[in-house]
Amino acid sequence: MLDWLKKFFSKTEQPDVGLGSTIYSNWTIQTTAHWMDHFNVESEAQANGSLDLPPSDSPSLDQFHAHVKTEFDRFKSTKKNEIDLQIKSLESTLGRLEDNRDTFSQHEEKYKDKIKGVQQEFDGRIKNANEDVKASKADLSNFKRNNKLTRPAKPMTSQLLFVMILVVILIIETILNGVFLGENLIGSSAAGMTWAFAFSAVNVSIGVLFAPLIRNINHVRGGVKLFGYFVALIWLSIIAAFNFLIGHFRDAITLPEGQGM
Structure with missing residues (x-):
């Protein structure tokens, strides 16, 4: 019984044989190295990293540089195409805005003279009306003062x-x-x-x-x-x-x- 308890709480150097199928039912303490070996962490990392490496058939530096230059040119060409598309879109938007500005300018020139004519026509009337209002207010004040009126006029009922x-x-x-x-x-x-x-x-x-x-x-x-x-x-x-x-x-x-x- 004591041997079984000692074995249960002891640190093992190697994972159990059935670890793959009973990993969560095995309560024995495992090391980090054992887990990394079990999940193939290092091999998976190497495999994923090798995807970004140049081809294995590049025996010389010139071929390696050529491969790098090819990849860089491809990346540069892709980005250049994206930028060109954005520039064309902005140019199209700018063209529409310029057309709208020109149309607005045409309407402005078309109705500018009419607006000035109406303004000049009614400026005199508005000025005369304001003068009449001022004169009427002065007459009302004089009338109230001369007749000693202390209350406003009472309007007629409907x-x-x-x-x-x-x-x-x-x-x-x-x-x-x-x-x-x-x-x-x-x-x-x-x-x-x-x-x-x-x-x-x-x-x-x-x-x-x-x-x-x-x-x-x-x-x-x-x-x-x-x-x-x-x-x-x-x-x-x-x-x-x-x-x-x-x-x-x-x-x-x-x-x-x-x-x-």
């Missing part, structure tokens, strides 16, 4: 927004007056809504007629501004009288003797 506001006012006034008028009318709320819509339409129409004149209260001139306030006072008087009439009509149909109108 027509759609104006109509929508009128419709909303008309609907709200129709609903409110229709509820009160429909209490003692035949048809109840429906009849009241009809009367209320008629009264509301008159109310809104009066406001629409007087609105352009009332807007003069924002005018910079004192006389026109005073006229705007005067028109606003007239409008308020008419609206107040008309609404008192509506109230009287409402009271009349609400009284017992007016029931069923």
Whole structure:
């Protein structure tokens, strides 16, 4: 038993006979030389290196030099052909670029006069427009300073927004007056809504007629501004009288003797 263990851990000088088929199952320690012999490292290296050697039939230095020169000329010719191909490709690309440059130059010369003509034609207009803008800004500044205006001009609202506001006012006034008028009318709320819509339409129409004149209260001139306030006072008087009439009509149909109108 001890002899077997000693043999198992001992360093062998020669590989086992069956090393080729059981190389990975043999746990004995091997030397580098044994592995190199087993895999034929040296012979394989010599065989691969001999491929780059000159022919073995070169007995003299002249023949060896001739062989080396032939190999060098072949290598030089191959590289020269590759370089020539690259040069031809670059020349072709350069030729296309030159053609594109010439075409661009032709278009540039063709449209240069047209561009200059358009530029000269509109230079005067652009210059005059800029001068007009500067003059308008100066006039606006003088106007604001002379009339002591502290706020910018307010643009007019769009027509759609104006109509929508009128419709909303008309609907709200129709609903409110229709509820009160429909209490003692035949048809109840429906009849009241009809009367209320008629009264509301008159109310809104009066406001629409007087609105352009009332807007003069924002005018910079004192006389026109005073006229705007005067028109606003007239409008308020008419609206107040008309609404008192509506109230009287409402009271009349609400009284017992007016029931069923």
